[in-house]
Amino acid sequence: MHSEIGIIGGSGLYDMEGLTGRQEVTLDTPFGPPSGPYVTATLRGRRVAFLARHGAGHRLLPGELNFRANIFGFKLLGVERILSASAVGSLRDDYKPLDIVVPDQFFDRTKGRISTFFGGGLAAHVGFAHPVCGELAALAVAAARDVGARVHASGTYVCMEGPAFSTLAESKTYRAWGFDIIGMTNLQEAKLAREAEICYTTLALVTDYDCWHPGHDSVTVDMIIGNLVANASAAQTIIAETVGRMPAARGCTCGRALEHAIITRPEHVPADVKKTLAPIIGKYLPTS
Numbered sequence: 001m002h003s004e005i006g007i008i009g010g011s012g013l014y015d016m017e018g019l020t021g022r023q024e025v026t027l028d029t030p031f032g033p034p035s036g037p038y039v040t041a042t043l044r045g046r047r048v049a050f051l052a053r054h055g056a057g058h059r060l061l062p063g064e065l066n067f068r069a070n071i072f073g074f075k076l077l078g079v080e081r082i083l084s085a086s087a088v089g090s091l092r093d094d095y096k097p098l099d100i101v102v103p104d105q106f107f108d109r110t111k112g113r114i115s116t117f118f119g120g121g122l123a124a125h126v127g128f129a130h131p132v133c134g135e136l137a138a139l140a141v142a143a144a145r146d147v148g149a150r151v152h153a154s155g156t157y158v159c160m161e162g163p164a165f166s167t168l169a170e171s172k173t174y175r176a177w178g179f180d181i182i183g184m185t186n187l188q189e190a191k192l193a194r195e196a197e198i199c200y201t202t203l204a205l206v207t208d209y210d211c212w213h214p215g216h217d218s219v220t221v222d223m224i225i226g227n228l229v230a231n232a233s234a235a236q237t238i239i240a241e242t243v244g245r246m247p248a249a250r251g252c253t254c255g256r257a258l259e260h261a262i263i264t265r266p267e268h269v270p271a272d273v274k275k276t277l278a279p280i281i282g283k284y285l286p287t288s
């Protein structure tokens with residue numbers, strides 16, 4: 001059950017070739033249940049755990065996701081790195097449908113989503129200037145290039161609330177603000193992974209141009225679904241390749257994100273908070 005690498009995406013992802021020893025693990029967390037069971041397996045000799053972001057049969061809206069439970073569950077499994085895959089719209093001409101973007105920045109346009117493990121008597125502020133793990137992102141970009149994908153090594157992902165797509169005015173504004181792709185889920189995952197000292201990077205799979213594009217109105221559901229299927233297959237290949245290339249030890253600073261982040265004096269942190277968050281903060285604030 002112990003896993004070193006977490007993978008979040010569509011439920012089709014764990015039908016990939018080369019997975020052995022598949023096992024379903026149902027976890028509960030102090031924040032409630034994750035989106036569904038984790039599927040643990042061995043891939044390229046590494047222990048991985050998959051989670052279908054929107055639950056079995058895609059039942060959960062982005063705003064309904066229990067991001068804390070999803071990330072905490074990975075922490076409980078021992079995961080140190082998370083590779084995420086998700087569909088996005090493109091805000092620029094040269095990021096075309098079927099391209100893959102590995103964003104290096106996020107911009108938050110969500111509303112009222114819980115995006116922290118802290119509070120309740122424990123104040124902590126992690127650095128988030130560079131919201132994805134540079135080391136993991138570079139591995140994913142190189143793997144994507146080597147398997148022949150059209151990949152862009154940077155970009156700003158604007159995370160909108162949804163579930164409806166943008167208005168034309170919003171889409172045009174996001175372009176004017178310099179954003180590159182638009183999605184509804186990745187920002188909270190990145191933020192909570194950072195708090196949990198887990199590396200995070202995402203493969204953003206471009207399914208279509210957002211509504212700013214003059215050709216947008218001629219896009220059919222069939223075209224989007226076709227692109228999603230092709231993208232999911234590319235994502236499987238890239239994920240397997242990235243997993244196979246990961247060095248055993250991390251060379252980045254994600255694993256020390258909380259080292260100087262906790263402000264509350266240890267004797268003032270409530271015992272129940274220390275206990276609840278022990279998998280995350282235990283090495284800094286032991287329970288006894």
Ligand SMILES: [Zn+2]
Pocket residue numbers: 133134135136198199200250252253254255
């Ligand atoms: Zn890292």
